[in-house]
Amino acid sequence: MLAAVAILWKRGITMGVASVTPQLEKPERRRLVWLHGVLVLLGVWIAVSPLTFGSEFRVPDHALLGIAIVLFAGLYVVGLLRNRALSFVSEWMIALLGLVVLGISLVSTLVSDAVLWSDGIAGALVTLIAAYVIYTLYRTRRREAADE
DSSP, X not given: OHHHHHHHHHHXXXXXXXXXXXOOOHHHHHHHHHHHHHHHHHHXXXXXXXXXXTOOTTHHHXXXXXXXXXXXXHHHHHHHHHXXXXXXXXXXXXXXXXXXXXXXXXXXXXXXXXXXXXXXXXXXHHHHHHHHHHHHHHHHHHXXXXXX
16 A cells, blocks of 8 residues: 555655645745644654553554554655645544544543643644644635636
8 A cells, every 4th residue: 555655656646636736935835844743753752652651551553543643744744845746635634633642532541641641732733733734725725726
């Protein structure tokens, strides 16, 4: 699966319906790269936080969620740096994964308070950053549509 995505990415084939090649100004592009760097760090934190706090509950779930956030955010940064079409789908997936992490922390009673707070804050930050990026891309798309 990842090999197929890598081949399509290398050839420049993206999802035409949900993709946009926005004419982002340099400060906007730099801000999005930094925000996705923060998302990568949050994804790594989500993946390793149960081990850091000594919790053995839901370690594989956290690892999968964190790695998925890292992959989506990392691919998005590569697209930004290569000036490729940017997909709204990846941002929605990051936001959804952040909500899942937040939801797990809200309903779980089997882990320590430190893990709950860590997951809650990290999930909320992931969701808010992804929502901001979605808003930025939507605003850019509307600005370009108005210019045409």
